[in-house]
Amino acid sequence: MLTATFATPYYAVIFTSLRGDDEHHAYEQAAQRMVELAREQPGFLGVESARGSDGLGITVSYWTSEAAIAHWKNHAEHREARQQGRERWYQGFTTRVCRVERDYAGLKN
Amino acid sequence: MLTATFATPYYAVIFTSLRGDDEHHAYEQAAQRMVELAREQPGFLGVESARGSDGLGITVSYWTSEAAIAHWKNHAEHREARQQGRERWYQGFTTRVCRVERDYAGLKN
Numbered sequence: 001m002l003t004a005t006f007a008t009p010y011y012a013v014i015f016t017s018l019r020g021d022d023e024h025h026a027y028e029q030a031a032q033r034m035v036e037l038a039r040e041q042p043g044f045l046g047v048e049s050a051r052g053s054d055g056l057g058i059t060v061s062y063w064t065s066e067a068a069i070a071h072w073k074n075h076a077e078h079r080e081a082r083q084q085g086r087e088r089w090y091q092g093f094t095t096r097v098c099r100v101e102r103d104y105a106g107l108k109n
Numbered sequence: 110m111l112t113a114t115f116a117t118p119y120y121a122v123i124f125t126s127l128r129g130d131d132e133h134h135a136y137e138q139a140a141q142r143m144v145e146l147a148r149e150q151p152g153f154l155g156v157e158s159a160r161g162s163d164g165l166g167i168t169v170s171y172w173t174s175e176a177a178i179a180h181w182k183n184h185a186e187h188r189e190a191r192q193q194g195r196e197r198w199y200q201g202f203t204t205r206v207c208r209v210e211r212d213y214a215g216l217k218n
Contacts, residue, residue: 005203016112018111046144050161092214096121096216100123101208105204
């Protein structure tokens with residue numbers, strides 16, 4: 001699903017990662033759990049995620065403030081999941097913290 | 110492919126879109142042409158793109174400055190492609206212009 005747009009400025013965390021085909025089900029469960037947990041955090045606005053058949057995935061989460069991102073980064077279960085991601089799931093990944101300056105949405109009726 | 114990281118601050122354009130299954134080949138050709146054209150623009154740093162089986166796609170392009178983004182936005186062929194996207198390819202889309210404050214990469218050997 002596409003998320004809504006939000007009042008600017010707000011913050012985006014762009015997480016790009018490269019995965020192989022291994023442990024597909026276990027990975028999907030872990031990733032879904034992290035989305036559910038993120039939704040419960042203060043300052044969470046929304047999340048969008050896609051992974052193509054080449055193994056490249058992009059997840060963008062949206063937050064009200066940098067403080068909210070820092071709080072989520074320090075969540076114990078999230079820290080464990082990131083550790084597991086580094087060791088087990090990802091061939092490579094990049095995290096970018098961004099300030100969203102403006103947005104435009106186009107939706108058909 | 111994952112892109113490199115870059116010296117901060119730089120800029121990201123997050124383009125999220127929802128597509129159906131129609132005109133797959135023609136769409137892929139048009140999307141690939143836009144990536145090739147973007148690579149030739151001043152201030153272009155890199156691009157990452159993924160589309161899942163649910164039709165949600167995320168493309169993030171990286172730029173040295175807001176001026177580079179404005180220049181690309183005004184490119185005649187890019188304007189035509191966006192018009193075609195609105196009318197023909199996308200059920201919905203969102204564009205977000207962001208300032209990347211910091212990034213972290215993890216790559217396995």
